[in-house]
Amino acid sequence: MMIGIDSLAPTAHVVGAGPLLSEETVMLTIDGSAGEGGGQILRTSLALSLATRTPVRITGIRKGRQRPGLMRQHLTAVRACAKIGSATVSGDEIGSREIVFTPGEVTPGDYTFSIGTAGSTTLVLQAVLPALLCTTDRSTITLVGGTDNPMAPPFDFLARAYLPLLGRMGPGVTAEIESRGFYPAGGGRFRVVVEPCAALGRLDLLERGAVLQQSVVATVANLPGAIARRELDAANEVLGWDPACLRIEMLRGAPGPGNVVSIVIESEHVTEVVTGFGEKGRAAEIVGRDAAREALAYLESGVPVGEHLADQLLLPMALAGGGSFRTTAPSSHTTTHLRLLEQILGVRSAVEPLPGGAWSITLSR
Amino acid sequence: MTKRTVVLGMLGPTLDGGKGAARWERWRPSVAVCQQEDLLVHRFELLHPPRFAGLAETIAADVKRVSPETEVRPSPLTISDAWDFEAVYAALHDFARAYPFAPEREDYLVHITTGTHVAQICMFLLTESRHLPARLLQTSPSRREAGGSHGTFAIIDLDLSRYDRLASRFLIEQREGLSSLKGGIDTRNAAYNGLIERIEKVSTASRAPILLTGPTGAGKSQLAARIYALKKSRRQIEGDLASINCATLRGDGAMSALFGHVKGAFTGAMTDRAGLLRKAHGGVLFLDEVGELGLDEQAMLLRAIEEKTFLPVGSDREVKSDFQLLCGTNRDLAAAVAAGRFREDLLARIDLWTFRLPGLAERREDIAPNLEIELESAAQSTGARVAFTAEAKDRFLRFAISPEAIWSGNFRDFSAAVTRMATLASSGRITAGNVDEEIARLRASWRRPELAAVNADVDPVVEVLGEVRAAELDRFDCAQLAEVIRVARRARSLSEAGRLLFAASRAKKSSVNDADRLRKYLARFELEWSDLARAQPASG
Numbered sequence: 001m002m003i004g005i006d007s008l009a010p011t012a013h014v015v016g017a018g019p020l021l022s023e024e025t026v027m028l029t030i031d032g033s034a035g036e037g038g039g040q041i042l043r044t045s046l047a048l049s050l051a052t053r054t055p056v057r058i059t060g061i062r063k064g065r066q067r068p069g070l071m072r073q074h075l076t077a078v079r080a081c082a083k084i085g086s087a088t089v090s091g092d093e094i095g096s097r098e099i100v101f102t103p104g105e106v107t108p109g110d111y112t113f114s115i116g117t118a119g120s121t122t123l124v125l126q127a128v129l130p131a132l133l134c135t136t137d138r139s140t141i142t143l144v145g146g147t148d149n150p151m152a153p154p155f156d157f158l159a160r161a162y163l164p165l166l167g168r169m170g171p172g173v174t175a176e177i178e179s180r181g182f183y184p185a186g187g188g189r190f191r192v193v194v195e196p197c198a199a200l201g202r203l204d205l206l207e208r209g210a211v212l213q214q215s216v217v218a219t220v221a222n223l224p225g226a227i228a229r230r231e232l233d234a235a236n237e238v239l240g241w242d243p244a245c246l247r248i249e250m251l252r253g254a255p256g257p258g259n260v261v262s263i264v265i266e267s268e269h270v271t272e273v274v275t276g277f278g279e280k281g282r283a284a285e286i287v288g289r290d291a292a293r294e295a296l297a298y299l300e301s302g303v304p305v306g307e308h309l310a311d312q313l314l315l316p317m318a319l320a321g322g323g324s325f326r327t328t329a330p331s332s333h334t335t336t337h338l339r340l341l342e343q344i345l346g347v348r349s350a351v352e353p354l355p356g357g358a359w360s361i362t363l364s365r
Numbered sequence: 366m367t368k369r370t371v372v373l374g375m376l377g378p379t380l381d382g383g384k385g386a387a388r389w390e391r392w393r394p395s396v397a398v399c400q401q402e403d404l405l406v407h408r409f410e411l412l413h414p415p416r417f418a419g420l421a422e423t424i425a426a427d428v429k430r431v432s433p434e435t436e437v438r439p440s441p442l443t444i445s446d447a448w449d450f451e452a453v454y455a456a457l458h459d460f461a462r463a464y465p466f467a468p469e470r471e472d473y474l475v476h477i478t479t480g481t482h483v484a485q486i487c488m489f490l491l492t493e494s495r496h497l498p499a500r501l502l503q504t505s506p507s508r509r510e511a512g513g514s515h516g517t518f519a520i521i522d523l524d525l526s527r528y529d530r531l532a533s534r535f536l537i538e539q540r541e542g543l544s545s546l547k548g549g550i551d552t553r554n555a556a557y558n559g560l561i562e563r564i565e566k567v568s569t570a571s572r573a574p575i576l577l578t579g580p581t582g583a584g585k586s587q588l589a590a591r592i593y594a595l596k597k598s599r600r601q602i603e604g605d606l607a608s609i610n611c612a613t614l615r616g617d618g619a620m621s622a623l624f625g626h627v628k629g630a631f632t633g634a635m636t637d638r639a640g641l642l643r644k645a646h647g648g649v650l651f652l653d654e655v656g657e658l659g660l661d662e663q664a665m666l667l668r669a670i671e672e673k674t675f676l677p678v679g680s681d682r683e684v685k686s687d688f689q690l691l692c693g694t695n696r697d698l699a700a701a702v703a704a705g706r707f708r709e710d711l712l713a714r715i716d717l718w719t720f721r722l723p724g725l726a727e728r729r730e731d732i733a734p735n736l737e738i739e740l741e742s743a744a745q746s747t748g749a750r751v752a753f754t755a756e757a758k759d760r761f762l763r764f765a766i767s768p769e770a771i772w773s774g775n776f777r778d779f780s781a782a783v784t785r786m787a788t789l790a791s792s793g794r795i796t797a798g799n800v801d802e803e804i805a806r807l808r809a810s811w812r813r814p815e816l817a818a819v820n821a822d823v824d825p826v827v828e829v830l831g832e833v834r835a836a837e838l839d840r841f842d843c844a845q846l847a848e849v850i851r852v853a854r855r856a857r858s859l860s861e862a863g864r865l866l867f868a869a870s871r872a873k874k875s876s877v878n879d880a881d882r883l884r885k886y887l888a889r890f891e892l893e894w895s896d897l898a899r900a901q902p903a904s905g
Contacts, residue, residue: 071402116431222386254386255427
């Protein structure tokens with residue numbers, strides 16, 4: 001069965017007449033409350049607005065939430081985008097339900113964004129990065145704050161899974177971590193270097209290929225090493241890997257306590273990262289076991305792209321004008337995202353179930 | 366441009382404490398304030414006892430980490446005893462007074478979750494009284510005991526503007542008399558400064574009576590109070606200051622108020638009454654509007670000045686009183702002497718030293734400094750701090766010193782204007798809108814100068830009926846009667862007053878006999894035309 005995204009009801013509209021991306025008089029309006037209605041729509045809209053230099057009005061921001069409107073983390077993303085795109089913004093204040101973002105020139109260069117732990121460094125990166133992929137010069141983005149936070153893509157995922165795939169579309173994108181920052185103390189710092197390309201190329205990721213290497217790393221900062229040990233033991237009870245794949249990392253000098261379990265599965269065509277976060281009141285065994293179960297499910301599904309990576313890939317693929325991948329069942333997040341991409345970029349998508357529980361997602365103009 | 370958010374808070378040595386990485390597992394209110402997703406703090410003024418400077422620095426560094434947008438400024442606050450209300454209040458009050466609040470640019474939140482309960486209560490009181498022009502900020506840990514949780518917060522706005530409305534009418538009355546002329550003010554008018562210097566010289570060198578003249582509201586009674594304070598501070602007098610506005614004295618009550626009476630001296634004299642002159646013994650007696658004093662009282666007063674003795678009403682025993690006499694008047698007493706309403710010999714006794722106080726319009730350069738003083742005294746009497754926005758202040762001063770502002774009621778007008786603006790200002794800010802309203806109000810009142818002057822003076826109803834009977838009237842009747850008296854006093858005859866009062870009916874020919882109608886109206890108050898005329902002020 002084919003699900004044509006264009007058969008879904010439109011969730012946004014264009015005010016005025018004329019083609020979608022014409023410069024004159026038309027203000028693209030995004031209904032920020034569509035689908036999930038969260039910060040994701042805001043960040044995607046900003047990223048696309050910057051990448052396509054299209055002014056955008058985002059309405060109904062976080063409508064229906066307990067605390068609706070822009071929160072600090074969103075505001076941080078808006079400000080970061082405004083900075084790299086010399087944008088003028090109205091409505092950029094806490095609690096605002098509507099913003100108008102008008103990008104100017106996107107300037108490659110060195111940027112540092114300090115983000116409190118209430119926000120997320122990786123989410124800010126997600127918003128500013130696409131626009132810097134196809135510029136005339138190299139950019140360095142330094143992000144300060146939390147690097148491993150349950151509410152955002154963790155650093156390892158970014159560096160090992162997502163950025164290498166972006167690199168395959170043309171630009172050179174590498175990330176280097178200086179220190180990790182955990183919620184709530186933060187204090188992490190990493191740097192992303194972008195060597196831009198003229199235009200993004202198509203990416204097709206239909207096969208995973210053979211697994212080349214796999215590892216489980218339990219990291220603890222200012223916490224007993226026994227916690228990491230217990231997590232590894234519990235994880236390997238599920239995975240049954242060679243003990244040489246298991247590693248404990250004890251961080252020195254971190255400002256606060258922190259604990260994260262990273263499972264990295266490096267295959268021929270893709271690397272996936274599954275992350276488990278330790279938190280107070282949650283047994284180390286559960287943290288290790290749950291992460292391992294998620295990794296096992298990925299391995300057993302046979303698809304190259306897991307759920308989180310799928311969400312990340314849609315935007316660059318849409319900017320490239322096409323691409324495809326095989327993944328697990330699309331979440332409502334994915335559906336919202338696809339609608340938005342179609343609305344702003346005019347990219348059509350096909351979401352097709354495959355035998356054996358996998359799905360294929362194809363984007364094309 | 367949205368305002369910047371500034372939090373003022375006390376460091377909580379217990380709640381904000383904690384060492385090493387484990388401190389991040391605790392709920393620390395001063396850090397948690399800066400971790401809220403929907404509260405962006407631009408600056409945090411962290412008050413702390415000097416010995417907790419180290420902890421304050423830790424908090425500052427931790428806040429920087431979780432909230433790079435926040436600038437934390439630890440400031441040591443010395444409190445002699447953190448459990449002593451007076452000490453804590455004084456320290457915080459000093460802080461509030463010295464702090465450069467800029468409410469047009471910044472939005473202030475007072476964090477009351479930390480600090481001793483004494484400090485919390487003092488912060489609350491200072492916020493309620495708007496010495497801290499802020500809303501209250503309360504933080505609390507989240508219910509679930511999750512590690513590192515930053516909990517929740519609530520903002521409480523103690524907007525007391527609804528109480529201000531009620532207070533306003535009392536304030537205007539109360540504060541009319543509070544305007545100080547030179548009480549600590551840097552007056553810039555050279556002539557006025559010279560005058561004050563001469564008065565001070567005379568009053569410290571001599572015990573002779575002093576006569577203060579000048580328009581209503583120029584500050585005669587304030588100056589009298591200052592002369593008294595000066596003499597007292599130089600130990601030239603020991604007794605009290607006894608003041609009275611002679612225009613309020615009528616009939617038997619006048620004699621008795623001034624000279625006292627003995628029990629049974631007249632109906633209603635149930636007990637002995639000392640009277641003002643005896644109260645002023647060894648001190649200062651200030652008789653304002655001395656020209657309004659009846660001839661009998663004038664005679665008594667003259668004797669009291671010359672012989673330092675007098676007879677209380679109904680008494681045959683003389684009483685001694687030695688006082689310094691100050692008199693005030695806005696009348697030309699020489700003309701009153703010529704008209705036979707004032708004793709020439711009394712005038713000769715009291716006008717040895719005559720000083721004329723200029724009206725406000727004659728000393729416009731003092732308007733700006735007095736504006737600050739007025740606001741300050743508004744803050745003291747209401748307990749709530751009020752300030753002008755820059756634009757509003759500029760607008761008001763430009764009007765106040767312009768020739769258009771005649772200030773016919775002088776400081777009384779000025780003080781009332783500031784009081785009204787301060788009262789109507791919402792959340793402690795007098796805006797350009799408040800100023801425009803007030804300017805319109807002043808213009809309207811000055812367009813009816815005769816009304817304004819009479820208004821600023823003694824209530825005509827009290828003048829005619831006496832205080833006791835006036836107090837028995839409904840406000841409704843008072844207002845009506847006051848207007849009738851005012852009009853009548855401008856008229857030459859009962860008929861003319863009737864024509865003026867019933868002009869509208871007359872135009873419609875529905876009233877045939879205006880004079881009769883007025884006579885009947887007055888009869889309801891047991892008044893006759895001559896009763897109104899008797900109290901009519903001297904002209905010229």
